[in-house]
Amino acid sequence: MPLTALLSSAPDLPQAVIDALPMQLAVVDHDGTILRTNAAWMGFAAENGAPEGTDFVGVNYLHVCRASAHSSEDAAATAAALREVLEGDRAHFVLEYPCHTPRAMRWFELHLTPLEYAEGRGALVAHIDVTARKLAEQRLDQLAHHDELTGLPNVRQLRARLDEAVGTPGTALLLFDLDRFKDVNDTDGHLVGDRVLQAVGAIVHEVALVPGAFCARQGGDEFAMLVPAGTTSTLAGHAEGLRLALRRGLARVATTHAVTASVGATPIVAGETATDAIARADAALYRAKAAGGDRAVVDPATAPE
Incomplete structure (x- = not known):
């Protein structure tokens, strides 16, 4: 059967087709007034407080966007783009925007497309739920920049921060690793060892030893921290505070061998490379x-007093 004959014999078919689509769809006329919406559009409206069955036919979508433009850049961009689409000055418009609720994070992709129909020119407005993709992207970004076990930034982020810190007055580098961690892995197993490493991540997050501090896992039981520290005594206090916080926190993890931390610290000097700072901090850690571990050593060679 020809399509025209099919449509004539089934006048409700176009509505049935758009109702079957999962994205929220609305057809607007040349002035931006909604002529038709689909089931997904009405369902979304109902989920967000509109009376059941509200189709918004007769509401001017363009006016709604303009009314929100003063408080939303996305609404302002949508209003401007829709006017251009309706005037024939734009072939297509896409905008990704957040639409979060107290219960869930959500993102949508708005598409505005010109639409020719019997009475003239209008536009098709489509809102497509892209939450799954956005969450996947965030997860990939988390994996790319954070250590999965501890939740701390990884060595890639550390390198970037170190490169920023080189030449910045008043920044110091602390390197620390865990004493007797190998014994824990050998005696208690790697699952217990993982719990120890996770505890380090939790301790660093909870203690917030220094405002503006940045801590990353380098690998294994090795970690690094950047802190603001203008003098040797200030840096020594940060290093000792970190050691004590780790000692207290790690004592709460059940292990055959008591786990503590050793810390090596040094100021970052203007004009040096990140490798220079790492070498000095590593020497202090050594x-x-x-000296037996469970202590903090500061390399004060170039720290101002």
């Missing part, structure tokens, strides 16, 4: 470990 001295802390060689």
